[in-house]
Amino acid sequence: MEIFLQQIINGLVQGSVYALVALGYTMVYGILGLINFAHGEVVMVGAMLALSALTAMIGWGLSPLLALPLSLILAMAGCMLLGYGIERIAYRPLRHAPRLAPLITAIGVSIVLQNLAMMIWGREYHAFPQLIANQSHHIAGAIINDIQIIIIIMALVIMLALMAVVHRTRLGRAMRAVAENQHAAQLMGVDVNRVISVTFMLGSALAAIAGLMVSVNYGLAHYYMGFLLGLKAFTAAVLGGIGNLRGAMLGGLLLGLIESLGAGYIGDLTGGFMGSQYQDVFAFFVLIAVLVFRPSGLLGERLAERA
Amino acid sequence: MSDALLEVRGLQVGYGGIHAVKGIDFHVAPGELVALIGSNGAGKTTALKSLAGLIAPAAGHIHYDGKSLTKIPAHLRVSLGIALVPEGRGVFARLSVAENLLMGAYSRCDQYEIDEDLARMYTLFPRLVERRDQLSGTLSGGEQQMLAMARALMSRPRLLMLDEPSMGLAPLMVKKIFETIQQVASQGMSILLVEQNARLALQVATRGYVMEGGAITLSGVSSELLGSDAVQRAYLGG
Numbered sequence: 001m002e003i004f005l006q007q008i009i010n011g012l013v014q015g016s017v018y019a020l021v022a023l024g025y026t027m028v029y030g031i032l033g034l035i036n037f038a039h040g041e042v043v044m045v046g047a048m049l050a051l052s053a054l055t056a057m058i059g060w061g062l063s064p065l066l067a068l069p070l071s072l073i074l075a076m077a078g079c080m081l082l083g084y085g086i087e088r089i090a091y092r093p094l095r096h097a098p099r100l101a102p103l104i105t106a107i108g109v110s111i112v113l114q115n116l117a118m119m120i121w122g123r124e125y126h127a128f129p130q131l132i133a134n135q136s137h138h139i140a141g142a143i144i145n146d147i148q149i150i151i152i153i154m155a156l157v158i159m160l161a162l163m164a165v166v167h168r169t170r171l172g173r174a175m176r177a178v179a180e181n182q183h184a185a186q187l188m189g190v191d192v193n194r195v196i197s198v199t200f201m202l203g204s205a206l207a208a209i210a211g212l213m214v215s216v217n218y219g220l221a222h223y224y225m226g227f228l229l230g231l232k233a234f235t236a237a238v239l240g241g242i243g244n245l246r247g248a249m250l251g252g253l254l255l256g257l258i259e260s261l262g263a264g265y266i267g268d269l270t271g272g273f274m275g276s277q278y279q280d281v282f283a284f285f286v287l288i289a290v291l292v293f294r295p296s297g298l299l300g301e302r303l304a305e306r307a
Numbered sequence: 308m309s310d311a312l313l314e315v316r317g318l319q320v321g322y323g324g325i326h327a328v329k330g331i332d333f334h335v336a337p338g339e340l341v342a343l344i345g346s347n348g349a350g351k352t353t354a355l356k357s358l359a360g361l362i363a364p365a366a367g368h369i370h371y372d373g374k375s376l377t378k379i380p381a382h383l384r385v386s387l388g389i390a391l392v393p394e395g396r397g398v399f400a401r402l403s404v405a406e407n408l409l410m411g412a413y414s415r416c417d418q419y420e421i422d423e424d425l426a427r428m429y430t431l432f433p434r435l436v437e438r439r440d441q442l443s444g445t446l447s448g449g450e451q452q453m454l455a456m457a458r459a460l461m462s463r464p465r466l467l468m469l470d471e472p473s474m475g476l477a478p479l480m481v482k483k484i485f486e487t488i489q490q491v492a493s494q495g496m497s498i499l500l501v502e503q504n505a506r507l508a509l510q511v512a513t514r515g516y517v518m519e520g521g522a523i524t525l526s527g528v529s530s531e532l533l534g535s536d537a538v539q540r541a542y543l544g545g
């Protein structure tokens with residue numbers, strides 16, 4: 001029972017991160033029908049930027065309680081710029097090209113970003129400074145620490161805020177209109193390119209937050225961290241129904257739970273033959289299962305038809 | 308003619324190698340209801356799309372309110388007062404009726420007057436009132452056409468362009484839609500009405516143009532066109 005509860009907590013934390021990243025995939029897909037495979041690298045850049053900013057600020061003697069939010073804001077700004085640039089340079093020229101072209105470009109962008117990050121930050125793992133006293137709390141035999149609590153609450157607040165933007169504001173209306181029918185949106189006076197840029201920037205800001213969350217939680221950042229995380233978040237988006245915001249959140253949380261429960265019990269299930277290092281396998285089992293049995297995902301209605 | 312609201316000269320529009328509109332001239336004076344009729348594939352929709360800015364013309368001039376539209380992107384033409392109700396309506400199916408109407412007012416920022424106009428649209432199209440929170444995709448075809456018109460009116464256009472508003476609708480609904488068109492026209496709005504239903508269009512329009520194979524082959528006052536042998540034979544079935 002303690003193991004179960006512990007794995008639920010771990011799953012929720014990891015799932016919150018997946019959900020934030022999955023939202024970036026799903027927003028872009030919803031509006032452009034494009035899978036932005038470079039999105040995982042934006043998460044990595046966010047983590048790295050935050051780390052650099054944080055290290056510098058601590059060096060200047062800033063209090064951690066000030067440095068942490070400041071570096072998050074800087075990382076978000078940097079990632080928004082990066083997301084804007086990726087769309088502008090890599091995807092916009094291919095807007096009317098066959099679907100395979102932007103997909104290959106996306107992979108190219110990932111490789112470029114990874115290599116740039118390796119040149120800037122090196123190949124080594126960076127320890128993320130432990131800045132705040134991270135107290136542990138015991139509930140029913142399981143342990144949850146301050147950072148994990150902050151991650152879950154922050155993710156929740158951000159997701160609610162995003163839903164409010166998308167469903168209650170003029171910008172959100174324009175985003176949904178563009179997702180459904182770009183020509184009709186233009187006829188309403190919507191600058192479609194601007195809305196697409198804003199969508200990339202929003203997704204990238206969420207990616208930066210997720211990047212910081214992962215590295216604070218694990219105490220590590222690395223130029224390669226975006227790859228697997230991106231792939232799993234993409235899986236989460238597909239699981240929930242890609243293009244669907246609620247689906248991305250649900251998929252993210254579910255994937256986090258599946259992974260962590262799976263890792264917790266895989267030893268028992270296989271008589272000790274496989275250990276928790278097989279955790280990563282679950283995400284891809286899920287991906288394959290969804291693609292085979294329910295390609296539209298859990299909440300996926302077919303997306304608005306577009307010409 | 309220089310005081311026309313819309314003045315089109317030598318307009319050519321194509322898709323790759325296909326010449327859909329092959330150099331047409333026409334105009335719409337302020338407050339006028341002008342019909343553009345023609346059979347399938349004549350190039351009517353293509354012409355309207357280029358007026359709205361969705362397709363760049365290959366050649367020709369479009370002057371609106373004395374200014375050239377050529378370099379103005381589609382999304383900025385709305386605030387100049389140009390609205391198009393596209394063929395097939397282009398309603399946002401996953402937005403509610405009210406949200407669709409608000410999209411129509413997207414380029415406006417006079418919140419108070421937007422609210423007033425919303426109320427006016429609900430009086431003009433009472434069927435939309437009880438459906439305002441419903442997803443637009445669940446509306447019937449006729450209701451969607453009303454919504455598309457109301458949405459276009461929400462931008463407070465000076466030139467309203469309608470692409471086959473009668474398409475796919477039952478006669479009673481067609482009648483209602485055309486009554487609304489006349490009502491809007493009587494308030495002084497300039498309207499360019501594209502229709503395959505030539506009789507209906509010419510009955511409400513002051514003037515008309517007949518388009519065939521990408522060119523305008525006939526034009527004149529509606530009553531003359533309705534009476535002309537060529538139109539009688541080709542479009543009015545006798």
Ligand SMILES: Nc1ncnc2c1ncn2[C@@H]1O[C@H](COP(=O)(O)OP(=O)(O)OP(=O)(O)O)[C@@H](O)[C@H]1O
Pocket residue numbers: 322325326327345346347348349350351352353354394503
């Ligand atoms: N997207 C497109 N790509 C290629 N050709 C097109 C495209 N759209 C229209 N055409 C061609 O351009 C010509 C004019 O089409 P258009 O839709 O303007 O005609 P229309 O007068 O509106 O016809 P209808 O009354 O059937 O709506 C047709 O020959 C059509 O096949």
Ligand SMILES: [Mg+2]
Pocket residue numbers: 351352353394470471
């Ligand atoms: Mg047409």
